[in-house]
Amino acid sequence: MSERASVSREDEQDEQPVETGAESVAKALENAGVEHLFGVQGGAIMPVYDALYEHENITNITMAHEQGAAHAADAYGIVTGKPGVCLATSGPGATNLITGIADANMDSDPLLALTGQVPTNFVGNDAFQETDTIGITQPITKNNIFAENPDTVGDDIGTAWALANTGRQGPTLVDLPKDVTQGETDSQPGAPQTPDTYDPPERADDVAVQAAAETLANAERPTILAGGGVIKAEASDELRQFAREYEIPVVTTMPGTGSFPETDPLSLGIAGMHGTGYGNLAVSNCDVLLGIGTRFDDRLTGDVETFAPDAELVHVDIDPAEISKNIEADYPLVGDAAAVIEQLYETMPRPPNSDEWVEQCETWKEEYPLDYEMPEDEPLKPQYIVERFDDVTPEDTIVAAGVGQHQMWAWQYWTWTQPRTWVTSHGLGTMGYAVPAAIGAKIAAPDQEVVAFDGDGSFLMTAQGLSVAVRENLDLTIVVLNNEAVGMVRQWQDGFYEGRRMASEYPWIPEFDKLAEAFGAQGLRVEEYENVEDTIAEAREYDGPSVIDAIIDPGENVYPMVPSGGDNAQFALNEQHLEDI
Structure with missing residues (x-):
């Protein structure tokens, strides 16, 4: 035409x-x-x-x-x-x-x-x-x-x-x-518009902003906690400008991942139950915490009584219902994250005197790095697969994930530098999210690479979505980190239920590479370190959907870990630490 x-x-x-x-x-x-x-x-x-x-x-x-x-x-x-x-x-x-x-x-x-x-x-x-x-x-x-x-x-x-x-x-x-x-009608609909009664706030109260800015400027151990609201408000640029101008370390929540680049020296990575040790230590020891667009859910805070115990809390959120819902706010700033960060930026009387604090955070990063062991006599480690994908893919690659251990490994071992590249289920924790999410992400951004990390249990819930990926000829890769179990449940059973592995392991499981081929996708299988890079290259070179059935160590667990309702400063780096907490 x-x-x-x-x-x-x-x-x-x-x-x-x-x-x-x-x-x-x-x-x-x-x-x-x-x-x-x-x-x-x-x-x-x-x-x-x-x-x-x-x-x-x-x-x-x-x-x-x-x-x-x-x-x-x-x-x-x-x-x-x-x-x-x-x-x-x-x-x-x-x-x-x-x-x-x-x-x-x-x-x-x-x-x-x-x-x-x-x-x-x-x-x-x-x-x-x-x-x-x-x-x-x-x-x-x-x-x-x-x-x-x-x-x-x-x-x-x-x-x-x-x-x-x-x-x-x-x-x-x-x-x-x-x-x-x-029914019949000749009524033409108009452009989308909210009801006249709906008027969400944009700018926070100027007096409250002034008080919060003074508190931040007087802080000796300030920390920013960036939540998903930063990304929703397109406020990542404002966050980066503010943190760098005033040299304040930044920790992100899981929904806030990508709002602040983890390659920046001020980045302390991720916080919460499976956050970095240094990120959790920063939150636990700061004297002023600037929480932006976060609802302070239980997987982030652990025991609310031990969360940021010495900190005055500045809480920025567009929804007043979130203010002091879980953690009491000393300085509530209700408004759009981008607008309120800009208000704070313009109101700050001076940078905080926090050089020693920044140095302390750097020390924690050196003392508690994200790390894992790769003994030659043990099966393939999932963290290694995530890291190898991260090494060869563009910075704007979109990563989708289901829910479970694979989600945590993807979150921990990917290097996040851009917003809207981490697509997963946060609050509801929905297994089966990865495959359809990868489809939606690829349709939304056809020019960006899409990699989905799934678990065998999670993949089995929505694997039929492969038929859609093949029919629409979507060029994406799904990596099934296969440990023949609902791994996070198994980890909790080992840690808190005396090893009684009830209904968490599979006595039989499909060969996911062959299942992918039956759907018309490319199916690949990897079990050895020496084949990982070639398998990744083969998946990425294929013009269409690929599924990698990655056979990983069934005993590998996610660490660091804070027990549910625990103190974030008391994180376990291994199984023995968990027993001692």
């Missing part, structure tokens, strides 16, 4: 009148700039899909399972910063989205879910494939809407998209009864 013909057709599409509620839905998605959808067809959502047939600028990715659709859309939102969109039919289609919606809600990821519903006059009658989608999703969405009228359904979509994208991001849902989407 010529460029002129293409433009003409687009103009005709723009001018085409809306005739049904479903067409209004499609038009509203177009108005929002939506380019990709992730979904599974079905009876109640079919009118929407039918309307999308004429919208060639919106590409649908048909997923293998609705949970995968939600995770793919979630990852799309993480990488782009704008809501990913997933679709499902009523009943089981909608309920299969629940895990992904709950995951996005815990991590404040922008997501719009569209669910089909039985006709309005059937609602409440236990009709075929009916479920109370609004009632089920109300606790796990930022907002949900039951569409009631073909004339307003398009604006319902616009409202939901805008709410998912504005302020503290999160998932929204619109439930679409079939009579509403099939």
